[in-house]
Amino acid sequence: xxxxxxxxxxxxxxxxxxxxxxxxxxxxxxxxxxxxxxxxxxxxxxxxxxxxxxxxxxxxxxxxxxxxxxxxxxxxxxxxxxxxxxxxxxxxxxxxxxxxxxxxxxxxxxxxxxxxxxxxxxxxxxxxxxxxxxxxxxxxxxxxxxxxxxxxxxxxxxxxxxxxxxxxxxxxxxxxxxxxxxxxxxxxxxxxxxxxxxxxxxxxxxxxxxxxxxxxxxxxxxxxxxxxxxxxxxxxxxxxxxxxxxxxxxxxxxxxxxxxxxxxxxxxxxxxxxxxxxxxxxxxxxxxxxxxxxxxxxxxxxxxxxxxxxxxxxxxxxxxxxxxxxxxxxxxxxx
Amino acid sequence: xxxxxxxxxxxxxxxxxxxxxxxxxxxxxxxxxxxxxxxxxxxxxxxxxxxxxxxxxxxxxxxxxxxxxxxxxxxxxxxxxxxxxxxxxxxxxxxxxxxxxxxxxxxxxxxxxxxxxxxxxxxxxxxxxxxxxxxxxxxxxxxxxxxxxxxxxxxxxxxxxxxxxxxxxxxxxxxxxxxxxxxxxxxxxxxxxxxxxxxxxxxxxxxxxxxxxxxxxxxxxxxxxxxxxxxxxxxxxxxxxxxxxxxxxxxxxxxxxxxxxxxxxxxxxxxxxxxxxxxxxxxxxxxxxxxxxxxxxxxxxxxxxxxxxxxxxxxxxxxxxxxxxxxxxxxxxxx
DNA sequence: TTGAAAGCGCTAACAC
DNA sequence: GTGTTAGCGCTTTCAA
Numbered sequence: 001x002x003x004x005x006x007x008x009x010x011x012x013x014x015x016x017x018x019x020x021x022x023x024x025x026x027x028x029x030x031x032x033x034x035x036x037x038x039x040x041x042x043x044x045x046x047x048x049x050x051x052x053x054x055x056x057x058x059x060x061x062x063x064x065x066x067x068x069x070x071x072x073x074x075x076x077x078x079x080x081x082x083x084x085x086x087x088x089x090x091x092x093x094x095x096x097x098x099x100x101x102x103x104x105x106x107x108x109x110x111x112x113x114x115x116x117x118x119x120x121x122x123x124x125x126x127x128x129x130x131x132x133x134x135x136x137x138x139x140x141x142x143x144x145x146x147x148x149x150x151x152x153x154x155x156x157x158x159x160x161x162x163x164x165x166x167x168x169x170x171x172x173x174x175x176x177x178x179x180x181x182x183x184x185x186x187x188x189x190x191x192x193x194x195x196x197x198x199x200x201x202x203x204x205x206x207x208x209x210x211x212x213x214x215x216x217x218x219x220x221x222x223x224x225x226x227x228x229x230x231x232x233x234x235x236x237x238x239x240x241x242x243x244x245x246x247x248x249x250x251x252x253x254x255x256x257x258x259x260x261x262x263x264x265x266x267x268x269x270x271x272x273x274x275x276x277x278x279x280x281x282x283x284x285x286x287x288x289x290x291x292x293x294x295x296x297x298x299x300x301x302x303x304x305x306x307x308x309x310x311x312x313x314x315x316x317x318x319x320x321x322x323x324x325x326x327x328x329x330x331x332x333x334x335x
Numbered sequence: 336x337x338x339x340x341x342x343x344x345x346x347x348x349x350x351x352x353x354x355x356x357x358x359x360x361x362x363x364x365x366x367x368x369x370x371x372x373x374x375x376x377x378x379x380x381x382x383x384x385x386x387x388x389x390x391x392x393x394x395x396x397x398x399x400x401x402x403x404x405x406x407x408x409x410x411x412x413x414x415x416x417x418x419x420x421x422x423x424x425x426x427x428x429x430x431x432x433x434x435x436x437x438x439x440x441x442x443x444x445x446x447x448x449x450x451x452x453x454x455x456x457x458x459x460x461x462x463x464x465x466x467x468x469x470x471x472x473x474x475x476x477x478x479x480x481x482x483x484x485x486x487x488x489x490x491x492x493x494x495x496x497x498x499x500x501x502x503x504x505x506x507x508x509x510x511x512x513x514x515x516x517x518x519x520x521x522x523x524x525x526x527x528x529x530x531x532x533x534x535x536x537x538x539x540x541x542x543x544x545x546x547x548x549x550x551x552x553x554x555x556x557x558x559x560x561x562x563x564x565x566x567x568x569x570x571x572x573x574x575x576x577x578x579x580x581x582x583x584x585x586x587x588x589x590x591x592x593x594x595x596x597x598x599x600x601x602x603x604x605x606x607x608x609x610x611x612x613x614x615x616x617x618x619x620x621x622x623x624x625x626x627x628x629x630x631x632x633x634x635x636x637x638x639x640x641x642x643x644x645x646x647x648x649x650x651x652x653x654x655x656x657x658x659x660x661x662x663x664x665x666x667x668x669x670x
Numbered sequence: 671t672t673g674a675a676a677g678c679g680c681t682a683a684c685a686c
Numbered sequence: 687g688t689g690t691t692a693g694c695g696c697t698t699t700c701a702a
Contacts, residue, residue: 001472005680019680026687046679049679053385053678067413068413077409085429090427092426113384218609336695348672362672382694388678390698
């Protein structure tokens with residue numbers, strides 16, 4: 001490996017001058033030429049680890065996601081990487097698997113590696129580590145945070161309660177009165193609360209007996225929960241699933257039971273992941289600007305890194321919107 | 336930040352002894368206790384950047400993928416991270432967007448950061464950088480490599496030609512004679528070649544006029560190409576798409592044209608990404624053990640890292656299998 | 671087993 | 687604008 005000292009010797013200058021050239025500081029043109037020539041001849045590349053040790057900065061940002069294979073998060077990962085590359089940073093990716101221990105281990109590791117910043121997507125399994133997150137030496141931001149947002153850290157998220165409300169209002173306005181919910185609880189409690197509020201506005205209630213916990217976070221989990229819901233009440237006219245993957249399973253369950261979506265049972269999902277626009281029928285769902293949010297969150301962090309100031313400690317909530325596709329319609333018999 | 340020197344002072348020993356404790360070397364029990372007490376009291380965590388500068392190893396492995404939001408690659412990312420964490424390594428993720436320039440920039444960056452190894456998934460946009468890849472100071476392996484595998488680097492992949500053959504044989508055996516192909520060419524040329532070989536065995540040929548290049552690598556691209564194929568020959572009875580996302584679009588195009596899958600037109604995909612088992616109808620596709628392959632590839636690299644020897648330069652091809660679901664059936668009128 | 675000294679490759683601070 | 691000096695926090699080497 002070629003070092004700065006070798007380049008310096010070759011160019012007849014000191015390390016410092018080479019350093020100045022590399023970092024684009026003021027250098028006399030003829031020195032610049034000599035040094036650049038030496039760099040080119042020797043094929044010198046600066047050692048970023050050494051630079052990091054000296055400066056304490058690694059040009060690396062950590063990203064925590066619960067799972068990468070989940071389409072919601074893989075879009076987030078992609079967008080985060082986009083922004084980082086554009087700003088000259090690297091992405092250190094860690095999956096937390098909704099597990100507090102994984103989260104802790106990863107966090108300690110990132111701290112020891114001195115990442116410049118950390119973005120935490122999703123709050124399952126992270127909540128317990130909040131005190132640690134607030135004590136790091138680098139800026140941390142929370143993304144798609146659904147629980148009680150901590151006051152100490154900046155949060156870029158959406159109003160999940162309102163998002164649930166949008167779904168509820170849609171079903172209510174269509175005339176549905178007998179609605180089941182398939183949910184990942186407690187994490188998605190706010191989505192359900194919003195749905196309930198929409199119905200409560202008309203004096204309607206969604207009983208706890210109509211809320212079904214999913215067994216797993218894949219389509220099979222949604223399928224099983226929807227089967228249970230249909231069995232418990234064959235008369236129900238709509239299902240709200242707290243995320244799209246569950247909704248995909250729910251559509252399948254409805255269809256397999258001999259009913260049709262949306263004629264017999266409407267299904268509404270949540271997230272607007274890419275694939276649900278193309279299932280049969282295309283899914284009505286609550287969307288929010290994931291990529292824009294991810295971009296905001298990363299830029300918030302990078303501003304903090306580059307200014308040396310702690311990040312603006314704001315709660316930034318982007319607006320969810322309802323995407324009405326073909327999986328929702330008025331109930332067959334309006335009660 | 337607490338340094339080793341501070342711990343040493345506190346424990347009344349030298350840095351060296353603390354270092355020995357941290358790295359689990361032989362230390363007298365009472366010294367060990369003293370040092371551990373000091374570590375605990377001060378909350379000392381070793382600075383991994385400093386360690387890396389000294390040792391030249393970062394416990395970090397780079398992964399190149401074309402895109403993360405593509406479900407095929409997001410599964411790969413997830414599995415790679417699984418294995419790395421299990422072995423105590425970190426994941427530095429870079430998306431290459433099938434672009435040689437991105438690839439080059441990322442590669443130089445990783446080299447300067449002294450990652451311990453690099454796994455390159457997918458070959459689009461990477462081919463031109465092969466000489467650079469072969470010259471790095473750390474082990475490199477190629478994953479899901481479809482082009483001519485270079486002799487200088489280990490490759491973990493599948494036999495794409497055979498995979499295409501499996502799809503072709505399936506359609507041929509069902510009795511299809513008028514088949515269109517929707518392909519990402521030239522990258523997926525081998526898959527198409529395999530398909531052709533299957534038909535050639537019966538003296539049948541798939542004319543170039545039946546091969547349609549997709550316009551983009553999303554479902555819309557598959558949709559457009561399938562529409563073109565159906566327009567060019569309304570009599571065709573089957574479509575082979577060189578990856579599942581295209582197939583999803585193709586199914587949609589067939590359905591929208593008023594035809595039915597598989598009664599009027601069979602559709603066969605490639606990759607077996609998670610979602611295609613749940614579209615309507617569930618897709619027949621060629622599967623291969625992505626996760627197992629990813630695991631093999633990473634472990635190959637880590638063995639090389641830990642042994643200090645270059646990786647076994649082998650071409651490891653796992654076997655693809657055909658998953659027959661509901662999107663393929665005999666043609667309505669057997670020619 | 672532990673200590674002392676050296677240095678990984680770079681940048682910060684200051685003098686010239 | 688460029689050189690000199692010092693040191694980031696750790697591990698390696700060698701001596702005790």
